[in-house]
Amino acid sequence: MLSGVQSNTGRGPALVQETKHVLQSNAKALKSEVSRYAVYGVFIAFSAIITATLALAYIENGAISLSGVIAVQKSNVALWVLDSMPFVFALWGQYVGSMISYEASALVIDQTNELRAQTTALRKEAAHGVTHDPLTGLPNRTLVMDRINQAITAAHSNKQTLSIILLDLDRFSELNSALSRHQGDQALNQVAGRLRGLARDTDTVGRVGADEFVILVARESSELDTHRIAASITTALKAPFVLDGVKVGIQASMGITLYPTHGIDGDTLLQRAEAAMYAAKRDKTGFAVYSSKHEKNSPHRITLAGELRESLESDVLYLLYQPKMVLKTMQLQGVEALARWPHPVHTQVSPGEFISLAERTGLIRPLTSWVVNQALEQLSLWGKQGFFPSVSINISAQDLNNEDLFDHLTGLLASHGIDPKRIILEITETSIMLNEEHAASMLRRLADTGVRLSIDDFGTGYSSLAHLSELPIHEIKIDRSFVEDMNKNPKHAKIVRAIIDLGHNLELNVTAEGVWTGEIKDILASLGCDAIQGFHVSGPIAAKDVPGWRGKPGADNTGVVNVSKNLSVVRNR
Ligand code: C2E
Ligand code: MG
Numbered sequence: 001m002l003s004g005v006q007s008n009t010g011r012g013p014a015l016v017q018e019t020k021h022v023l024q025s026n027a028k029a030l031k032s033e034v035s036r037y038a039v040y041g042v043f044i045a046f047s048a049i050i051t052a053t054l055a056l057a058y059i060e061n062g063a064i065s066l067s068g069v070i071a072v073q074k075s076n077v078a079l080w081v082l083d084s085m086p087f088v089f090a091l092w093g094q095y096v097g098s099m100i101s102y103e104a105s106a107l108v109i110d111q112t113n114e115l116r117a118q119t120t121a122l123r124k125e126a127a128h129g130v131t132h133d134p135l136t137g138l139p140n141r142t143l144v145m146d147r148i149n150q151a152i153t154a155a156h157s158n159k160q161t162l163s164i165i166l167l168d169l170d171r172f173s174e175l176n177s178a179l180s181r182h183q184g185d186q187a188l189n190q191v192a193g194r195l196r197g198l199a200r201d202t203d204t205v206g207r208v209g210a211d212e213f214v215i216l217v218a219r220e221s222s223e224l225d226t227h228r229i230a231a232s233i234t235t236a237l238k239a240p241f242v243l244d245g246v247k248v249g250i251q252a253s254m255g256i257t258l259y260p261t262h263g264i265d266g267d268t269l270l271q272r273a274e275a276a277m278y279a280a281k282r283d284k285t286g287f288a289v290y291s292s293k294h295e296k297n298s299p300h301r302i303t304l305a306g307e308l309r310e311s312l313e314s315d316v317l318y319l320l321y322q323p324k325m326v327l328k329t330m331q332l333q334g335v336e337a338l339a340r341w342p343h344p345v346h347t348q349v350s351p352g353e354f355i356s357l358a359e360r361t362g363l364i365r366p367l368t369s370w371v372v373n374q375a376l377e378q379l380s381l382w383g384k385q386g387f388f389p390s391v392s393i394n395i396s397a398q399d400l401n402n403e404d405l406f407d408h409l410t411g412l413l414a415s416h417g418i419d420p421k422r423i424i425l426e427i428t429e430t431s432i433m434l435n436e437e438h439a440a441s442m443l444r445r446l447a448d449t450g451v452r453l454s455i456d457d458f459g460t461g462y463s464s465l466a467h468l469s470e471l472p473i474h475e476i477k478i479d480r481s482f483v484e485d486m487n488k489n490p491k492h493a494k495i496v497r498a499i500i501d502l503g504h505n506l507e508l509n510v511t512a513e514g515v516w517t518g519e520i521k522d523i524l525a526s527l528g529c530d531a532i533q534g535f536h537v538s539g540p541i542a543a544k545d546v547p548g549w550r551g552k553p554g555a556d557n558t559g560v561v562n563v564s565k566n567l568s569v570v571r572n573r
């Protein structure tokens with residue numbers, strides 16, 4: 001579309017010239033045509049005069065002579081009228097020719113002006129297309145960079161600061177693949193609208209990548225100011241997005257840089273904002289202000305994706321298992337399998353980062369199938385040791401489209417002789433909300449194989465109660481963001497209480513994640529929560545250490561004694 005506009009516009013001035021030329025030459029041709037007929041008229045008139053004069057001279061004198069011709073010319077009134085005809089024709093020819101020429105000129109001027117207006121409009125449209133994103137109408141990367149560099153020049157001469165916020169939507173590729181293209185576009189448009197609504201007149205909001213936006217705060221701003229802006233963006237995105245009637249929760253991670261502290265040119269500021277954004281995504285902090293430590297954790301995405309593929313193929317990844325305890329008895333209820341990737345350069349890449357990378361690069365299917373393989377093999381090994389825990393396995397939204405996963409899972413269950421009830425598939429509430437209807441039908445099919453289903457990170461996805469009650473689920477896991485500070489945050493405590501009540505009304509097992517202190521554990525116990533998971537009990541531990549949990553929590557049911565031991569197991573790995 002853009003190239004079409006550009007090419008039209010490039011031809012615009014030439015087209016005006018061309019049309020003007022054609023109109024002018026048409027007018028000339030018309031004028032000469034009129035002149036030609038006027039000349040014919042004059043010629044016919046002269047012929048008529050000569051013929052009539054000679055005829056009259058002959059009739060009156062019986063012969064044609066010069067004196068006879070002069071005499072009839074002097075005496076005959078009809079010949080006088082005839083004599084005036086060539087002048088009448090000549091005048092008429094001149095008059096009509098001038099009129100046509102005048103009208104044609106007016107036409108040329110009108111047409112030229114019209115063409116000029118069209119060309120200007122086309123040129124403007126093309127210029128807008130070159131500097132703006134066609135979907136959201138926001139400035140694109142080119143214009144954003146231009147504005148950043150202009151703002152830097154102004155800030156430099158006024159000795160002021162400015163800040164840049166790079167915002168990337170979390171798991172947008174998942175959302176995009178689960179929803180229709182139109183809904184994906186709607187989501188981007190609505191995000192753009194909310195960001196624009198927050199920005200001041202002097203700020204620039206632009207779209208610089210598929211799901212990447214930049215907010216240029218071109219005014220004196222401290223680090224604290226940027227925290228406030230980032231917090232207000234987070235709040236603005238909190239309300240669910242309605243995409244063709246489907247409610248979806250969208251979150252984002254932001255990286256922030258300040259001029260001149262973090263860089264003195266646009267490229268550096270943007271690239272460092274990206275590094276900070278990846279750190280925020282990995283640590284799930286919502287936003288991060290750039291620090292040099294982000295640099296080494298900001299691996300090049302493409303290289304990292306290739307390395308992840310290689311690591312998967314060469315079995316470099318491994319699983320840790322985090323115990324989940326029955327709150328009343330503090331007995332081991334089961335373990336959650338959590339993938340780890342020991343990257344050769346970046347030591348450990350966090351699951352938050354490599355799982356979302358896998359989701360974006362199509363690696364999530366082989367990764368999930370690798371996790372399922374490992375976990376079931378481990379269950380079989382433990383079974384041989386007389387240890388039969390249940391294992392929770394995290395699956396992504398994209399896995400719900402993977403027919404092979406059913407066959408893979410049922411095949412492995414049969415070949416290892418594992419009771420399907422010992423497998424709990426965890427799917428996040430947000431993933432279910434991405435495409436409720438499809439998720440519901442796939443979850444039903446999965447439940448038919450006998451495995452149990454759990455909704456992970458519950459409370460973040462705005463799922464509807466009616467919908468939840470129709471899903472064949474066994475458990476909900478309260479998102480750790482509500483649990484971690486529930487002893488200090490009364491709102492979060494209320495949410496946790498409401499989720500526990502909701503879960504019990506639907507006869508579901510309710511597990512709280514992120515239980516990192518005894519105080520939180522006690523509050524959860526008073527609220528009747530069924531199970532807990534968190535650093536207070538144990539972080540994720542190596543497979544070989546899990547069977548030990550069978551007896552030990554009985555001896556010391558708080559699990560506190562084991563915390564440091566288990567954490568050290570994780571760290572030593
Ligand atoms: P999740 O499924 O909600 O897993 C719980 C996460 O909370 C784990 O992080 C765990 O280490 C962490 N955690 C446990 N107790 C505490 C606590 O007391 N406080 C805090 N702050 N955190 C605690 P981890 O291992 O980094 O995994 C992060 C997320 O990555 C997981 O969240 C899950 O969504 C995803 N993930 C991990 N492994 C896999 C996998 O094999 N497949 C898929 N699809 N996702 C995975
Ligand atoms: Mg989980």
Ligand code: MG
Nearest residue numbers: 456457477513
């Ligand atoms: Mg969770």
